[in-house]
Amino acid sequence: MEWLNYHHLLYFWVVAREGSIARASQELRLAQPTISGQIRALEEALGEKLFVRSGRHLVLTEVGRVVFRYADDIFSLGRELLDTVKGRPTGRPLRFVVGIADVVPKHIAHRLLEPALALEEPVRMVCREDKADRLLAELALHNLDMVITDAPLGAGMKIKAYSHLLGECGVSFLAAPSVSLDPRRPFPACLDGAPFLLPAEGTMLRRSLEQWFESERIRPRVVGEFDDSALIKVFGQAGAGVVVAPSVIEKEVEGQYDLRIVGSTDAVKERFYAITGERKIKNPATNAVASVARKQIFG
Known part of the structure; x- marks a missing residue:
């Protein structure tokens, strides 16, 4: 050679x-x-x-x-x-490579990442979407600066990384006007027997929803299960069933997909995390994401 x-x-x-x-x-x-x-x-x-x-x-x-x-x-x-x-300005755009778990709603991902593009220092953002475990493997290889997901690192993950809670919120239930719900029953009782589009089994939101259904004695009629957070809303827009979204973006989801808000609850929480290789966040783009998330989006 x-x-x-x-x-x-x-x-x-x-x-x-x-x-x-x-x-x-x-x-x-x-x-x-x-x-x-x-x-x-x-x-x-x-x-x-x-x-x-x-x-x-x-x-x-x-x-x-x-x-x-x-x-x-x-x-x-x-x-x-x-x-x-050495942390000095370079004159070239800061390359910021982010992994986004496919269970994270696109509106949430956009609102979380938007502050990075508002920095005085130019930023070139690269977004990659995949399963959380595959993204974390890329983070361990230093191919990503940050992973946004709905769960902290599990105890069994053999990588050197740290979970930073960005914030949490309740959830809202939305449906197309064509979805029939019993008007005589108030929320959440009106969801009993309603057609539902749920996130895939094994996700944090799915487990939380099932526990809440059980506590409220609601038996949804599950007509679809989805890995992709955007695809589930497209089916909801077509009238296939009730969908669930973080309450902080309910207005965006309602407007984009022509859905109506059926009700909301804080008994089910959606949490979002930034997983990084740093115990203390130093990357200016990651720091901007965390700061705005905690003070404004979920504050």
């Missing part, structure tokens, strides 16, 4: 930028023969001449110009790496 000697590349880059070995020698505090030798070694490794003489100056060859562009990118990226590690 061929390896590039970055010391040689650095000396070449400084000489090309300064226009002469003499000026590069002053900046690098190295003897001119040392720099000349390093550049010859780079030319031999590449098999190409990088400079030609024009009077008392060195001029880049065609290949030299190509190498200089690459070197410029490499050393600019190196400075950015140091700035990022």
